[in-house]
Amino acid sequence: MIGFRKFASQEWAGLAAIFVLGSALAAFLSPSFLTEYNIYVMLRSASVELLVAFSQMIVLAIGQMNLAVGALGGLVAVLFGAMLQLLGLPLPLAILIALLIGIVGGFINGLLTTRTGINGFIITLATGSAFTGINLGLTESRPFHGIPVEFVALGDSRWSFVPALLWPPLIVAPLLAIFLYRTKSGRKLLAVGGNMRAAELSGISANAMIIVAHAISGGLAGLAAVLAVSQLGAAQPEIGSTWLLISFAGPIIGGTALAGGYVSILGAMLAVLVIALIENMLVLMKVDPYWVRFALGGLVLVTVGVNRWRAHQMGRN
């Protein structure tokens, strides 16, 4: 019983329950839900979204927002495609450079934020537009198709219902957890988000931590872009253009504090899975895809409302 109460007190417990109940409901409503292939499709679409959610989460951790996650992802995707198709670089090298481009893009965001003292929201709004501009200027909205066949095949491969693309986020998640909860740098980063003044009075350089958070965010956006290219089989300029909502919905539904200082990695993962589940259910039930977006928006509002109510209740006790 104590074990159950401890479980129920976790922010992600509700999401886990929703995921289990939702799956049961979906299986009941549609016989095609519990097929190996359907679950694989669902998890494959969640793979990129998990990394996108992590990318936003790390910036939320310092109490800022990154509006450039999608734009940076798009830019990395087309540059990755160009490296493969135009320059003929070997795949591992191209992936490495793509991740570096992501990190550098995030680093620029962090540097501009700390140097100018302007809120990261505005800085990333501007750099996001700039990244998209470079993307479209270089590609003239044409995708690069010259992606090595084995890399595209990797995007389609699976073991039973587990897509190969799920591995990168599954490896990143514990690394992030170790970084944020076990290393000094990670703790400093969260301390800056939790109480910037206290952190500074304790001798922590807030600026350094803000730059680190943005750089990690950029690297994760880059990794998400590489996965997206593998999944789609082409480096399309539109990659990233739909990431904005999921990037916030994942962490926030998962219990990450908007004000900074607290993240729930497991919560963000479950939230992304719940969203993928809802999308999947609506598709199976042949609901118009436009309404899927409506449902997603409603879900964000409801969960944020519930979290606020919970915080209020806890404050009373």
Add this chain to the structure above:
Amino acid sequence: MRLSIVNVSKTFPSVKALDDVSMEFAPGEVHALMGENGAGKSTLLKIVTGLYRPDAGLLKLDGELVEFFSPRDALAAGIGAVHQERNLVPRFSVGENILLEHPPGRRGFIDYGAIYDRARVLLELLDPGIDVRAEVATLSVAQMQIVEIAKALSLNARVLLLDEPTASITDHEAEALFKVIARLKAEGVAIVFVSHKLDEVLTISDRVTVLRDGRVMASGEAIAEMSRRRLVSLMIGREERIADVAGGAKQGKVALELREIATSYGHSGINLRLHEAEILGLYGLVGAGRSELARSIIGDGRITGGAICVGDRPARIRNPNEALRRHRIGYVSEDRKGEGLVLSHSIVSNIAVTIWRRIATRLWLIPPVVERNAVTPQVQRLAIKSFSLDQTVDTLSGGNQQKVSLAKWLAAKTDILLIDEPTVGIDIKTKVELHELIAQIARDGAAVLLISSDMAEMITLADRILVMHNFAVVGEFVNDRIYENGSEAIMSAIHAAEKDRKHLHDRAAIA
């Protein structure tokens, strides 16, 4: 370690916060730093902890010149501080907060076991009841205070600054803290203790320095030779120049009456009558509960007992909006930058905010010309100095900002005005202007409740004075506007209340 402050001055755009201040904190001594709000204590602490740089003067540690460019420099030099505002990371554990400066661990990884062990040792001395693994957000305010003290102790500071460490903790917890202070003192730490509680200061300190208006009134005098009475007079002092305010306006009907009021802030049994055309002074030392009473009256704090009457009708005021619209009561906050003004907005919109509702047309539009015309007479009456009415308020001097925050209530033409510390941090000339203005407001028929810690101001302006202490009214007298009589009456009321309280406290201790 001996910390010397030598001829330090610091000026802010509107006020000289510190004026050629010198003092010395010796190892193995508890040194109390006292003064009313705006005396310059906070500025001094900020200079010593590296948050501000002095305009002139210098700091010495054991005779050697030191310069702090950031809080880190001060920490590295062995100066630890427990600030008034909470400096904890809410979602971190108690242990991690205590050791935030230098968490134990290897190769960049944190060793939580070591954190909890070391934090437990530090907390053992203060309050073993606090779980080092608990999240700080779940603690009470008093417990958070203890955690902050533990945090300062963890640094092995040789100079420890405590800014009102007992403001929010219980007597029991304070006792434990004083034991720790005694132990640190025996170990040769120089302790600087800022407090408004006279009892505490007289009990635990060895020396006292009193600041007033940025100047040193008494520097490091031995506490044994300092009487309570002298300490109070040094803190309160008197002003050189006094506005020429003819008293004795014709008092009208009762405008506001409180009967046996109790509040969620902790007031109890408050009785008060405020008449039309009267200035009723509410005097008390910092922490007496005056602002909190004013806030409760306008509904920004809960009334838990008693009755309020506005005019001759009982009133239940649930929020400041009701206070203004229905009962015509305005509150001029003591915190003009935080609560009184929208600094980035123009003079016009800052003043007109209280009357937008009245001047709005049927389509809810506010014609700029109407707004301007409504505001202009107030600006002229108060002689607010500005290039244009559209100038943003943050570009004005402190005195002119205060005039704007008063002007908005004049524009609202409220019947009852609660004015809280109207002249803190304001130059003498503007102060006199504001005094004359407040007198004029009352002469025009408004009922004014004036809260002030400035005794000269109180005696200049008030028709009657209520003395508050520890959230209760402890004295009331008609002010004859003779300084000696007024200050005598106020001080004896406070002393009597202190004596009563001490007496009660001793009796409780015996029982």
